[in-house]
Amino acid sequence: MQITKLEHGVFAVRFDTQAEACQAFKRVQEFYENPVLKGQSGITKDKVDTWWKGHHDGTESYDEHWGGFNIPGDVLRDFLSKHEDLDDLERSVFTTGLSGAQEVAYLVAGFGAIGSHEWTSLLSHELAHAMYCVVPSYRSMMESLVALLPKDLRNAMNTELLAMGYDEFVLNDEIQAYLATGADSGLLAAMKKACPGLSFHGKTQSWKLTKTKPRKNTACALSTTKIETCESKRERIKLLIVLNTFQSSYLHFLDAGESANTARATG
Numbered sequence: 001m002q003i004t005k006l007e008h009g010v011f012a013v014r015f016d017t018q019a020e021a022c023q024a025f026k027r028v029q030e031f032y033e034n035p036v037l038k039g040q041s042g043i044t045k046d047k048v049d050t051w052w053k054g055h056h057d058g059t060e061s062y063d064e065h066w067g068g069f070n071i072p073g074d075v076l077r078d079f080l081s082k083h084e085d086l087d088d089l090e091r092s093v094f095t096t097g098l099s100g101a102q103e104v105a106y107l108v109a110g111f112g113a114i115g116s117h118e119w120t121s122l123l124s125h126e127l128a129h130a131m132y133c134v135v136p137s138y139r140s141m142m143e144s145l146v147a148l149l150p151k152d153l154r155n156a157m158n159t160e161l162l163a164m165g166y167d168e169f170v171l172n173d174e175i176q177a178y179l180a181t182g183a184d185s186g187l188l189a190a191m192k193k194a195c196p197g198l199s200f201h202g203k204t205q206s207w208k209l210t211k212t213k214p215r216k217n218t219a220c221a222l223s224t225t226k227i228e229t230c231e232s233k234r235e236r237i238k239l240l241i242v243l244n245t246f247q248s249s250y251l252h253f254l255d256a257g258e259s260a261n262t263a264r265a266t267g
């Protein structure tokens with residue numbers, strides 16, 4: 001395990017394995033954003049696993065599904081004050097590694113070797129959450145962009161995120177984090193249903209929207225309307241600008257933080 005202090009009081013914890021990351025963070029993560037368990041004292045790993053099994057029909061366990069974690073510092077301190085029964089792994093992170101979390105403005109965690117795709121993609125998604133919480137100008141930029149998304153697309157993303165297990169109060173935060181750093185497969189599929197022709201190009205890290213032929217003789221009036229909406233050139237251009245601005249804004253704010261770090265280190 002490795003703990004790094006970043007800009008704005010953000011700390012990043014890297015684990016070698018997904019199982020270790022989940023075992024260290026599942027209680028505090030669900031204390032933060034679980035629809036049923038949030039804010040409660042007496043959260044155990046068994047309670048989290050039982051909730052997960054009751055709400056997800058897939059074969060994946062909690063520890064196989066989740067790899068990245070994010071918690072505001074005040075929520076972490078609240079969790080620690082209500083949970084004195086930390087196990088050895090939790091103690092090594094929160095008590096020994098972070099000295100009781102007094103300096104933590106925001107905590108992110110993930111797993112993978114340094115420089116690996118797993119670690120860099122998890123870290124970039126979790127850093128989007130950290131900036132949303134601790135950098136007010138980033139948050140207001142992202143909130144404006146979320147408000148500009150077409151209603152159909154936003155509704156489709158909200159529905160999928162709720163099905164993935166996120167609580168309502170983090171929906172906008174998750175939308176900005178996924179659009180800024182790349183949507184995962186389930187969310188991408190939901191987006192494509194609302195907006196046919198939408199795709200994400202990993203190589204150029206940009207969104208594309210190819211023209212789709214309006215379906216004739218369709219029995220579903222609703223889907224025809226959606227396709228026609230995406231067929232409008234004006235709407236397509238507007239949507240592409242909004243989607244790609246999520247990423248460019250994220251990179252801009254990230255670079256600004258890194259420049260500040262460099263200036264501090266050399267100045």
Ligand SMILES: [Zn+2]
Nearest residue numbers: 125129174177
């Ligand atoms: Zn997230």
